Structure formats: C-alpha cells, structure tokens
Amino acid sequence: MNILVINSGSSSLKYQLFKMPEKAPVCSGLVERIGIEGSFIKHNVYTNGNKHSIELAAFIASHGEGLKQVLALLSEGEFAVIASSNDIAAVGHRVVHGGEHFAGPTLITDEVKQQIKKLFSLAPLHNPVNYKCIEVAERTFTKAKQIAVFDTAFHQTIPEQAYRYAIPEWYYKEDSIRVYGFHGTSHKYVSEQAIKWLNKKDTKIISVHLGNGCSITAISNGKSVDTSMGFGPLSGLMMGTRSGDIDPSVIFHLMEHSGYTLEQLSTLLNKQSGLLGVGGSSDMRDIRKMADEGNQAAILALQLYAYRIKKFIGAYAAVLNGIDAVVFTAGVGENDSQMREAVCSGLEYLGLTLNTAANKTYAGELKEISNADSKVKILVIPTNEEYEIAHQCFDLLTVA
Ligand SMILES: Nc1ncnc2c1ncn2[C@@H]1O[C@H](COP(=O)(O)OP(=O)(O)O)[C@@H](O)[C@H]1O
Numbered sequence: 135m136n137i138l139v140i141n142s143g144s145s146s147l148k149y150q151l152f153k154m155p156e157k158a159p160v161c162s163g164l165v166e167r168i169g170i171e172g173s174f175i176k177h178n179v180y181t182n183g184n185k186h187s188i189e190l191a192a193f194i195a196s197h198g199e200g201l202k203q204v205l206a207l208l209s210e211g212e213f214a215v216i217a218s219s220n221d222i223a224a225v226g227h228r229v230v231h232g233g234e235h236f237a238g239p240t241l242i243t244d245e246v247k248q249q250i251k252k253l254f255s256l257a258p259l260h261n262p263v264n265y266k267c268i269e270v271a272e273r274t275f276t277k278a279k280q281i282a283v284f285d286t287a288f289h290q291t292i293p294e295q296a297y298r299y300a301i302p303e304w305y306y307k308e309d310s311i312r313v314y315g316f317h318g319t320s321h322k323y324v325s326e327q328a329i330k331w332l333n334k335k336d337t338k339i340i341s342v343h344l345g346n347g348c349s350i351t352a353i354s355n356g357k358s359v360d361t362s363m364g365f366g367p368l369s370g371l372m373m374g375t376r377s378g379d380i381d382p383s384v385i386f387h388l389m390e391h392s393g394y395t396l397e398q399l400s401t402l403l404n405k406q407s408g409l410l411g412v413g414g415s416s417d418m419r420d421i422r423k424m425a426d427e428g429n430q431a432a433i434l435a436l437q438l439y440a441y442r443i444k445k446f447i448g449a450y451a452a453v454l455n456g457i458d459a460v461v462f463t464a465g466v467g468e469n470d471s472q473m474r475e476a477v478c479s480g481l482e483y484l485g486l487t488l489n490t491a492a493n494k495t496y497a498g499e500l501k502e503i504s505n506a507d508s509k510v511k512i513l514v515i516p517t518n519e520e521y522e523i524a525h526q527c528f529d530l531l532t533v534a
C-alpha cells in the first residue's frame with residue numbers, strides 16, 4: 135500500500151511517499167522558502183538503498199503551487215515513482231489545528247473539512263494552507279482515502295491546570311478557549327525516539343522544536359504535560375515571523391492609541407514579528423549570515439531567540455521536577471549548532487553540560503551532544519512528522 139504524506143508548515147511543504155507495511159520511503163522532498171526569494175524543490179528518490187536527489191530552483195509563491203509541482207514530479211519524467219494517481223491508496227495530511235474535536239488520525243469528510251475551516255482564524259498561517267492541500271489532493275487522487283493527522287492530538291493529555299487560562303470558566307465551557315498546543319506529531323515522534331534511546335522506565339523529556347514555527351513541550355513518561363503554544367500557534371517561543379509570548383496590553387495599546395484593526399494586529403504578530411521583525415529575515419540562515427557580518431539587529435534577534443528557549447527549559451524543569459533529556463529538533467534545532475550552544479550555555483546548574491565538539495559534528499541522525507558526565511542528556515533527533523503520519527494512517531486503515 136502506497137501512502138503519500140503532505141506536511142505543509144508555515145514556510146515549507148514536505149512530502150514523503152511510503153510503501154506500507156514495509157515502512158520503506160519511496161521518495162521524499164521539500165519545497166522551501168515558499169513565498170520568499172530563493173524558493174526551491176528538493177526531490178529524493180530511493181532505489182535499492184540508494185538515494186538520488188534533484189534540486190529545482192523556481193519562485194514558488196504558494197503552498198498550492200508547490201504541491202502541484204510536486205505531484206507532477208511523482209508521476210511524470212525521469213524521477214517518477216508512480217504510474218498514475220491510482221497507485222496512491224491514501225494521502226495523510228498534517229493539519230495544524232484540530233481544536234477539541236480530534237484526538238487521533240481522522241478520515242476526512244465534508245464535516246471534518248468544515249471543522250478545519252472553522253479554525254482558520256486560530257491558525258491563519260496553517261489551516262488555510264492545510265485545507266488547500268486537502269482539496270488539491272482530493273482532485274488529484276480521486277480513489278485515495280484522505281486522512282488528517284492533527285498537531286493538537288498529542289497534547290490532549292495536558293492536565294487542566296496547564297491547559298486552562300485564568301479567565302472565567304464560561305470562556306472555556308462555551309467557547310473552548312484553552313491551551314491546545316501544536317507540533318504534537320513532531321514532539322511525539324522525537325520523544326519516543328528519546329525514550330527508546332534512554333532505555334529507562336520513568337522519563338522526563340523536554341522536546342525543543344525549532345522550525346519556522348517553534349514550540350517546546352514537557353513530556354512525562356511519554357505524555358505531553360505542558361507546551362508553549364496555546365490557543366493558536368502564536369504563543370511561547372520567538373519564531374520565524376511570529377512574536378511568541380507578548381503582554382496582551384501591547385494589543386490594547388496599539389488598538390487604542392494607533393487605531394490598529396484586528397487584521398493589522400494579526401498580520402503584525404503572525405507575519406511581521408519574530409526573527410523577521412527583530413532581525414530582518416524570517417530564515418535563520420539569513421540571520422546567521424547577517425550576524426556574522428556584524429548586523430546588530432540580527433545579533434539581537436539571535437539573543438532574544440535563545441533567551442526565550444532557555445527560560446522555558448527552566449520552567450519545564452520545574453514542571454517535570456527534573457529532566458532526563460533535552461531534545462533539539464526541526465530546521466533550526468537540527469542544523470544550527472550555534473543556537474544549541476547558546477541555549478545550553480548557562481544551564482549547567484540544571485545539569486546540562488554540552489560537548490561542544492560533538493555539538494558541531496551532528497550529521498543527520500540521533501546524536502548525544504552532552505558530555506559523558508552530564509546529568510541531563512542533550513540530544514539532537516531529526517524529526518520525521520511524515521513517517522509518524524504515515525504510520526498513524528496505516529493503523530487507521532488496517533487496525534479494526
Ligand atoms: N543549516 C541551517 N542552519 C540554520 N538554520 C537552518 C538550516 N537549515 C534550515 N534552517 C532553518 O530552519 C527553519 C525552517 O525549519 P523547518 O522545520 O523546515 O520549518 P517549517 O516546517 O516550520 O516550515 C528556517 O528558519 C531555516 O532557516
């Protein structure tokens with residue numbers, strides 16, 4: 135059975151085609167820097183244990199456009215892996231916001247699509263794009279089952295003291311205003327890898343997902359118990375274009391004194407803030423380059439970014455009453471050794487001591503980057519949301 139997984143993030147579109155139950159990747163790829171200069175598609179095909187890669191540079195304005203080009207690559211030309219769209223049995227879609235409705239993989243019906251649509255305003259960078267990808271896939275793979283796997287699902291175990299906001303109960307009971315949490319598929323996948331690697335019974339893990347969107351989760355014995363994103367994927371850490379935590383008084387001030395509308399506020403906090411707002415680019419690679427050239431705004435952006443992560447690690451050490459492992463993952467977490475070093479330095483009191491040489495030589499698979507005597511293990515684990523989604527889709531289709 136071929137399962138195609140589509141993972142649209144805020145700045146990228148990732149895809150993987152798996153042969154199940156063998157769990158073998160047939161092809162994978164990535165459309166990066168969507169909507170900004172320098173966008174490209176990287177397409178990898180796996181044959182007999184060998185990987186062949188091609189890179190296509192073209193300006194890709196939207197996720198819909200990127201997906202259409204990817205689907206053409208799958209069935210046409212030299213790197214085609216399927217003869218026709220009928221070769222795909224199921225398409226697994228990452229959907230970011232599922233509200234309180236979905237705790238596991240879900241067959242997509244018109245009703246499910248309506249629920250996803252209702253949550254557009256809470257995840258404006260994600261749910262509209264996820265919805266668009268579902269529609270493109272429905273039109274392309276008419277015979278395939280379409281399945282949604284929600285970022286929010288893994289966080290359904292968060293206890294009430296952590297998921298409730300300190301506002302009157304009515305807003306929770308009548309309007310479902312609470313912490314939902316995001317990147318759940320990634321936090322689940324990397325924490326399960328870490329638990330296997332730690333090989334002990336009770337585990338306390340802090341998972342740090344640093345992509346374009348960033349979040350951090352406290353995981354006790356495999357269950358999410360707190361996370362930095364909340365009602366929508368805007369709170370907590372500083373991100374590519376999102377502010378992370380900000381005092382709501384700033385919003386009142388901008389409305390009252392500068393006449394900001396709802397749309398302007400949403401644009402400011404979702405699209406013009408974070409690394410972009412402070413440092414001048416949403417892409418960490420650009421920020422690094424600018425900082426290396428002495429750009430003060432980029433240097434400050436890096437400081438704010440690392441400082442916020444460090445504060446949350448301290449908070450979650452308290453939530454968990456100790457830490458066995460801190461896991462770094464996603465685009466920045468996996469690739470930016472200088473960011474990992476900036477986050478870990480000064481956390482010796484909590485028992486984290488980084489092995490700076492090991493940190494610099496990470497090469498794409500699970501690696502311990504702490505010193506042998508570090509009380510807390512520091513790990514880099516490549517996330518694989520696509521694999522986790524394929525796995526959940528397969529279970530949904532085959533387990534009665
Ligand atoms: N080699 C690298 N060094 C530093 N940052 C990197 C590197 N490669 C990717 N990144 C950063 O990772 C981020 C994108 O992460 P990713 O997990 O792909 O995002 P998303 O899924 O949220 O769209 C970007 O800010 C990008 O600059």
Ligand SMILES: CC(=O)OP(=O)(O)O
Pocket residue numbers: 142143144145230260285316317345346347348367
């Ligand atoms: C939820 C979220 O922020 O996702 P991404 O990091 O893929 O944008």
Ligand SMILES: [Mg+2]
Pocket residue numbers: 143144345346464
């Ligand atoms: Mg992502």
